[in-house]
Amino acid sequence: MWTYLTAGPFASQAELEVWLRQMTSKPDPQPYAVVDAETGKTHGLICYLRIAPESASIEVGWVTFSPILQQTTLATAAQFLLMRNAFALGYRRYEWKCNALNIPSHRAAERLGFTFEGIFRQATINKGRSRDTTWLxxxxxxxxxxxxxxxxxxxxxxxxADGRQRVSLSTLTRAALAGRED
Known part of the structure; x- marks a missing residue:
């Protein structure tokens, strides 16, 4: 999970807490905990970043979900709530960027209805490695x-009754965007 992120993994909870305090000390990024309402347990982190009200653009990132949260309805609901909030606040562009090698992240974005825009080659250096960045x-x-x-x-x-979806989100998002005028 930490391979493609610019920080972590953390050796201890104290180290993680220091990093979280640093993140929350600035207006950008804005981290949000993903909490299971039934158990009260936190299972993930998701952030708004590259917040640019002047161009009405905002990015979602630092999607860090525990294995308990990954590929669950709660994970999708968390993404939905942040998207809905961003557009309700007047943002006109909601971005997702990931390391071009992070195929699961790219697939997740497309399942959620994000459109692939391209790859910025050698966009940055992350943990001593050159990173190409996928934009959606x-x-x-x-x-x-x-x-x-x-x-x-x-x-x-x-x-x-067993919690299995009848229609997949990717089927619904593809249908919603079919025939769109770009």
């Missing part, structure tokens, strides 16, 4: 089509 986004005009897809997917009727 959702625009406000796409969000109006995607939000109903999320609501349909998150609705309890989309899940059977």
């Amino acid at each position: 986004s959702i625009l406000d005009k796409e969000w109006v089509k995607l939000e109903p897809a999320y609501l349909q997917w998150l609705d309890a009727s989309n899940f059977d």
Whole structure:
């Protein structure tokens, strides 16, 4: 999980807490804990970053979900809530960037309805290694089509008694964006 992030893994909880205090001491990034309402336990972190109100652009990043949270309805709901909030605040561009080698992150973004925009080659150096960065986004005009897809997917009727989805989110997001005018 820490391979593609610029910090971590952390040797101790104290080291993690120092890093979190540093992150929360600035207005950007804005970290949010992902908490399971039923158990009260925190299982992940997700941040707004590269917050640019002047251009109405904001990025989601530092998606750090424990194995308990990964590939769950709660993980998708957390992503949805941040997206919905960003667009409600008037942002017109919601970005997702990841190391070009991080195929699971790229797949997750596309499942969520993000559009691949390209790869910035040798964009940065991370942990002593050159990093190519994959850029993806959702625009406000796409969000109006995607939000109903999320609501349909998150609705309890989309899940059977064992919690299995009846229709996948990727099916719904692809259908929502089919025939869009770019």
